[in-house]
Amino acid sequence: MIRGGNPLHGKVHISGAKNAAVAIIPAVLLVEGKCRIENIPQIKDVEAIVSILKYLGASVERPADDILEIDATGVSSYMADCEMARSMRASYYLLGALLGRFHHAHVRMPGGCDFGVRPIDLHIKGFEALGADVTIERDVVIAHAKHLFANSVYLDFPSVGATINIMLAACRTPGTTIIENAAKEPHVVDLANFLNQMGAFVRGAGTDVIRIQGVEHLGGGTYSIIPDQIEAGTYMIAVAAAGGDVVIENIIPKHMESLTAKLMEAGTIIDEMDDAIRVRSNGRLKKINLKTMPYPGFPTDLQPQMVTLLTKAEGTSVVIEGVWESRFQYVEELNRFGVDVVIADERAIIHGVEKLQGASVKATDLRAGASMIIAGLMAEGCTKVENVTHIDRGYEKLVEKLENLGASIERIHE
Ligand code: UD1
Numbered sequence: 001m002i003r004g005g006n007p008l009h010g011k012v013h014i015s016g017a018k019n020a021a022v023a024i025i026p027a028v029l030l031v032e033g034k035c036r037i038e039n040i041p042q043i044k045d046v047e048a049i050v051s052i053l054k055y056l057g058a059s060v061e062r063p064a065d066d067i068l069e070i071d072a073t074g075v076s077s078y079m080a081d082c083e084m085a086r087s088m089r090a091s092y093y094l095l096g097a098l099l100g101r102f103h104h105a106h107v108r109m110p111g112g113c114d115f116g117v118r119p120i121d122l123h124i125k126g127f128e129a130l131g132a133d134v135t136i137e138r139d140v141v142i143a144h145a146k147h148l149f150a151n152s153v154y155l156d157f158p159s160v161g162a163t164i165n166i167m168l169a170a171c172r173t174p175g176t177t178i179i180e181n182a183a184k185e186p187h188v189v190d191l192a193n194f195l196n197q198m199g200a201f202v203r204g205a206g207t208d209v210i211r212i213q214g215v216e217h218l219g220g221g222t223y224s225i226i227p228d229q230i231e232a233g234t235y236m237i238a239v240a241a242a243g244g245d246v247v248i249e250n251i252i253p254k255h256m257e258s259l260t261a262k263l264m265e266a267g268t269i270i271d272e273m274d275d276a277i278r279v280r281s282n283g284r285l286k287k288i289n290l291k292t293m294p295y296p297g298f299p300t301d302l303q304p305q306m307v308t309l310l311t312k313a314e315g316t317s318v319v320i321e322g323v324w325e326s327r328f329q330y331v332e333e334l335n336r337f338g339v340d341v342v343i344a345d346e347r348a349i350i351h352g353v354e355k356l357q358g359a360s361v362k363a364t365d366l367r368a369g370a371s372m373i374i375a376g377l378m379a380e381g382c383t384k385v386e387n388v389t390h391i392d393r394g395y396e397k398l399v400e401k402l403e404n405l406g407a408s409i410e411r412i413h414e
Pocket of ligand 1: 119
């Protein structure tokens with residue numbers, strides 16, 4: 001329940017990156033020895049991937065809320081066909097990790113947010129290029145290889161998941177695997193840094209071409225996950241939308257550049273510091289146009305929040321979705337706030353209104369859920385957001401963090 005209209009003030013601390021954590025935790029399957037992973041976000045997707053690792057036989061300890069110590073040396077099963085794997089998209093990383101370690105993997109088809117068709121053909125293309133046979137039986141993906149060998153893989157689209165999965169399968173495979181047209185997202189680089197810290201030889205992550213020279217063995221060590229670009233962006237947009245003056249701490253400002261540029265274009269004042277960004281509202285926002293693209297373009301995972309912000313901007317904004325073909329499903333819910341958003345040809349046309357009216361809405365997926373909260377902060381009166389389990393998958397203590405900034409928000413159990 002949110003009572004809108006309070007501007008946000010103070011400081012908010014950003015947690016570790018969800019999308020890096022859900023790649024790095026299964027990557028531990030490739031390591032012999034204990035991995036201490038710091039800056040772990042406390043979110044449901046991390047709980048889910050950790051429980052799958054435990055199911056496979058890994059030993060997991062949690063010496064602090066944001067630290068995991070995982071030892072997967074004793075894991076002997078490659079059967080991740082459990083129901084838990086279906087609860088999250090990132091369970092597909094078990095394919096690359098188990099294939100890389102055992103040359104066999106059985107993984108139940110991944111779930112996660114529903115943005116329409118979410119194919120894994122590029123992951124499969126990568127595994128096959130390394131010598132694996134991949135079949136899908138009922139809803140379990142089965143990958144087998146007698147021997148894996150290095151190869152070059154060109155990705156038709158710079159898929160984050162395919163890039164990460166090929167890195168995982170290749171890092172203990174003899175020879176040099178080359179991924180061309182690789183994804184450049186910050187969490188791709190974070191996974192490469194983790195693997196290198198454990199003894200892998202991955203070069204070029206963050207560019208279009210990644211070279212992975214296979215090593216025989218990865219050993220344990222300590223690694224700290226990068227801050228969450230999307231959580232940080234969500235708070236930046238929330239401040240610009242609800243008004244106020246907030247310092248967003250523990251972030252990498254470089255990762256925020258595409259958002260910073262667009263918020264400034266809309267009229268928000270932004271000051272960058274070494275590991276923080278200050279966001280200040282400055283009167284009514286102006287219309288802007290944008291298109292989501294792979295990194296360093298504007299992130300698709302901030303598109304719903306940005307469309308929400310623009311509902312109150314002066315003039316007509318156009319937002320084009322360039323990554324997922326059907327990521328505007330939430331707009332029906334958004335329009336319940338009395339806004340004027342029309343979808344035509346994979347673009348949202350947003351005619352700015354003067355005010356939003358509180359509404360009763362549903363979170364249709366993780367980031368759409370965050371945008372319903374932002375709309376609630378912007379609106380007059382009370383807003384009720386249902387299905388917040390979607391939000392719990394990826395935002396640590398969202399209610400507490402917003403309350404600390406002065407929002408009137410509480411979690412109720414019906
Ligand atoms: C990851 C993120 C997700 C984000 C997305 C794009 C995680 C756990 N999730 O998802 O939050 O929205 O990146 O930044 O990190 N595609 C294919 N074939 C494939 C794979 C992908 O055609 O085999 C297409 C998809 O349909 C989509 C595009 O490529 O249109 C992007 O997908 P991808 O980058 O793979 O996203 P995910 O890794 O699933």
